[in-house]
Amino acid sequence: MEIFKIAVTGNVGAGKTTFIRTISETKVVDTERRATDETSLLKENTTVAFDFGRITLNPEQVLYMYGTPGQSRFDFMWEIVINQVEAYVLLVAAHRPEDFRGARRILTFINQRVQIPMIIGLTHTDCEGAWQKEDIILALGFSANKECPPVVQVNPENPGSVAQSLVVLLEELMSVSVV
Amino acid sequence: MAISGTLEAFSLPEVFQIIESGHKSGMLTFKSSSKDLSIDLNGTFELWFEKGNFISIINSLDYQFLINEIIKRGWIDARNLFKTTQLCPTNQALGTYIKQQQLLNESQIDSLFKMQTDMAIKLFNVDRGWFRFEDLEQININTKEQKTFPWSEMTGQKKKATELSLEAMRIFSNWSRFTNEMPAHNCGLQRLINHCNLHFNSLEEYLCNTADGSISLHKIAQKMEVSIERVQRTALSMILAGLLEEVPEVSLNVNMPANNTFNQPSNFTEAKNISVKTKKKSKVSNSLINNLANFLKSNF
Numbered sequence: 397m398e399i400f401k402i403a404v405t406g407n408v409g410a411g412k413t414t415f416i417r418t419i420s421e422t423k424v425v426d427t428e429r430r431a432t433d434e435t436s437l438l439k440e441n442t443t444v445a446f447d448f449g450r451i452t453l454n455p456e457q458v459l460y461m462y463g464t465p466g467q468s469r470f471d472f473m474w475e476i477v478i479n480q481v482e483a484y485v486l487l488v489a490a491h492r493p494e495d496f497r498g499a500r501r502i503l504t505f506i507n508q509r510v511q512i513p514m515i516i517g518l519t520h521t522d523c524e525g526a527w528q529k530e531d532i533i534l535a536l537g538f539s540a541n542k543e544c545p546p547v548v549q550v551n552p553e554n555p556g557s558v559a560q561s562l563v564v565l566l567e568e569l570m571s572v573s574v575v
Numbered sequence: 576m577a578i579s580g581t582l583e584a585f586s587l588p589e590v591f592q593i594i595e596s597g598h599k600s601g602m603l604t605f606k607s608s609s610k611d612l613s614i615d616l617n618g619t620f621e622l623w624f625e626k627g628n629f630i631s632i633i634n635s636l637d638y639q640f641l642i643n644e645i646i647k648r649g650w651i652d653a654r655n656l657f658k659t660t661q662l663c664p665t666n667q668a669l670g671t672y673i674k675q676q677q678l679l680n681e682s683q684i685d686s687l688f689k690m691q692t693d694m695a696i697k698l699f700n701v702d703r704g705w706f707r708f709e710d711l712e713q714i715n716i717n718t719k720e721q722k723t724f725p726w727s728e729m730t731g732q733k734k735k736a737t738e739l740s741l742e743a744m745r746i747f748s749n750w751s752r753f754t755n756e757m758p759a760h761n762c763g764l765q766r767l768i769n770h771c772n773l774h775f776n777s778l779e780e781y782l783c784n785t786a787d788g789s790i791s792l793h794k795i796a797q798k799m800e801v802s803i804e805r806v807q808r809t810a811l812s813m814i815l816a817g818l819l820e821e822v823p824e825v826s827l828n829v830n831m832p833a834n835n836t837f838n839q840p841s842n843f844t845e846a847k848n849i850s851v852k853t854k855k856k857s858k859v860s861n862s863l864i865n866n867l868a869n870f871l872k873s874n875f
Contacts, residue, residue, distance in 0.1 A: 400859045400867065419875070453870055457863045482857050494584035497756075497814075504765050504820040508788055513857070531578050531593060537767045537817055539596040559875035566868050569857060 398457050402565065403477050404447075405464040405502055406487035407495040411519040411552035412463040413447050415487060419558045420449025420461065446473055478506050483513040483569050485561065487552070488532060491523035496535040503536060513568040517550040517561050579707040586753075587699050588740040588815035590706055595627035595736035596817060601711040607704040615697070622695055623725055628733035630668075631725055632691050641669060641728050644687060651678050660727060670730030688732040692739060699743035702752040737816045738773050744812035745776065758810050760803055763788040763824040767817060778809045782819065791824040 404412045447463030462477045478484065484506065488499045506514075516536070520526060527535070529547055538544035548564050551557040578593060590603065603622040618636040622629065633640060642660065646653050651673070663672040670684045714722050750757075758764070764786040775783065781799060792810060796803040813819045 398860060398863050400863050451867070451870065453863070453866045457866055459867055482859050492584075493580045496585075497589065501820060501822075504767070505822055508765055508822050525580065527578060531597070534593045534597045535589065537820070540598070541770075542768065555875045559871040563868055563871050566864050566871075569859065570861075570864060572857060 397455075399460055400458070401460045401462065401481040402562075403462045403464060403481040403484040404487065405474070405477075405484055405506070406517075407489065407492075407498045407502075409492070410487035410489045410495070410499075411550075412487055414552035415485070415517075415550070415558055416447045416449035416461045416463050418552055418555050419451065419562070421452060422450050446477055474502070474505060475509070478510060481512065483565055485515055485517050485565060487517045487519055487550070488536070490518045490521045490526040490529075490532060492520070493525075493527060493535070496532060500536050513565065513572055514545050515561065515565045515568055516545055516547045518547060519550055519552055521549045577707050577709045577713065580705065582702060582704045582706065585706075586815055587701075587706070588744060588812065589817075590708065591629075591736040591740040592815065592817035594624050594708060598627040599708070599710060600625045601709050601714065603706060603708045605698055605701075605704065605706050607698075607701040609701055609703045615694070616701060620694075620698060621725070622698075623729070624736060625724065625733060627736055629692065629695060629736055629739050630733045631729045632695050633725055633728050634694070639727075640691075641687060641730070644690060645673075645679070650683060663726070665726065666723065667726060668724075668729035668731035669727045670732065674731070684730050684732065688730040688734075691730065692734060692742070695739060696743040696746070699740075699747055700749050702749055735773065737771075737818070740816050741773065741775075741779070741812060744808075744815070747808075747812070750808060753811060756811060756815075757807050758792060758814065758821040760793040760807070761791050761824055762821045763791055764810055764814075764819045765822045767820055771818065773818075778805070779813060782806075782810055782813060786819050788822045788824065 404415050406412050446465060447461075449461040449463075451459040451461075453459070462481065464477050465471050465473050486499060486503060489495055506512075516533075518529060518532060521529075529549075533544050533547060546564050546568055548561045549557075550561040578590065587605075593599070594603070601624060603624065605620040605622060606618075607616055609616075615634075618634050620635070621633040623631040623633070637643065642656060645651050645656055651659070655678075659673060659676060659678060660669060663669050670679070670687060673679045674681065674684055709717075711722065711724075714720070764782060765788045766783065766786040778799065778801065782795070785795065792806045793803060796806040799806070810819065810821070814821060
């Protein structure tokens with residue numbers, strides 16, 4: 397069986413678990429536990445290991461989706477997940493500028509380890525205080541001198557929106573060589 | 576949707592980084608909500624930028640800072656200066672015009688601009704407040720006015736926003752507000768940009784030249800014989816300025832550069848280029864990608 401593995405990463409509350417739940421054919425393996433640290437200010441539960449979802453295309457081909465824990469500091473799970481996948485989605489909540497640097501930290505961490513296709517998915521773009529795409533890109537460390545990956549607006553609760561963002565990720569993957 | 580927020584959520588160095596890397600022109604409105612402020616930090620400030628460079632600052636309590644300062648210093652008498660301001664073209668910095676008229680010399684203009692940058696630097700110590708950056712074009716669209724740069728408050732000089740930010744952080748004292756942001760002792764640093772022309776001090780230079788993720792801050796402090804707190808603070812200043820990022824230390828068995836690295840030109844191209852990246856070639860077949868794309872397009 398051919399397995400295509402991708403990761404969905406980002407800060408706490410960016411929408412990773414919802415993103416996977418929305419599109420997975422199976423009930424997502426629940427690794428959420430009650431948050432006890434500063435995360436609890438944002439959400440009651442947080443992912444402590446990783447979320448897992450699946451889309452079976454046919455008996456021979458399947459997509460696995462892994463959601464990383466959203467802790468702001470480095471997590472050994474990031475390393476485990478990112479070394480297993482072919483591509484990833486970085487979710488960034490557009491209305492939480494305080495999280496942009498955390499997202500940049502994740503991005504740098506991954507780029508330090510592997511060079512794989514990725515896209516940036518902006519969530520909560522319709523919320524009050526949401527920043528414009530161009531400014532978030534700058535906050536993530538991209539500029540005219542540093543090529544930016546594709547950036548999409550995504551509503552993790554909307555299956556069509558999640559599917560569309562995955563199509564963009566596939567297009568990005570296609571733009572590099574495939575066997 | 577302007578760049579806006581509170582200082583608790585997004586620091587001034589980070590705002591400056593966005594303004595510079597986006598080559599933005601416009602006005603950063605800054606209002607402190609701290610209670611224990613010195614008198615000169617009260618009021619609302621307008622910091623002006625042109626193509627990512629700081630060009631002027633205006634306090635809402637003193638809209639004629641430049642003119643008042645020139646008069647206060649006794650460089651030009653009030654009547655003569657008033658006449659000069661009337662003759663200054665509407666799209667020329669007052670400082671440039673005065674210099675052209677040979678009423679002030681270069682060092683006097685430098686001194687005035689330094690006062691403006693010093694005022695901006697003081698704002699970095701404010702820990703509570705809000706900011707809003709509006710692009711000049713956007714201001715004019717929103718207000719249907721033809722707002723321009725504050726020519727009468729401009730010396731004609733400029734400074735890179737990140738340069739100003741680094742200067743401010745070198746004398747920054749309110750580090751307790753960044754306790755949670757401070758890079759860990761055992762972390763390394765990764766360079767985010769390949770080249771820059773900023774003026775670094777010796778420690779900043781060293782951090783840049785060794786920023787490949789292979790050396791922890793703790794080891795750098797030992798090597799440099801400076802306190803770990805100083806290394807952490809300098810590293811954080813450069814992280815907030817968008818120059819470096821904190822990464823877990825990786826083992827590369829490299830020798831640490833000697834201290835004489837300091838004397839090298841201040842740009843990143845001189846640095847060692849060690850990378851731990853492994854470029855993964857995708858093993859996914861075209862067939863799977865096409866099938867998945869079709870599935871996603873037709874089922875959602």
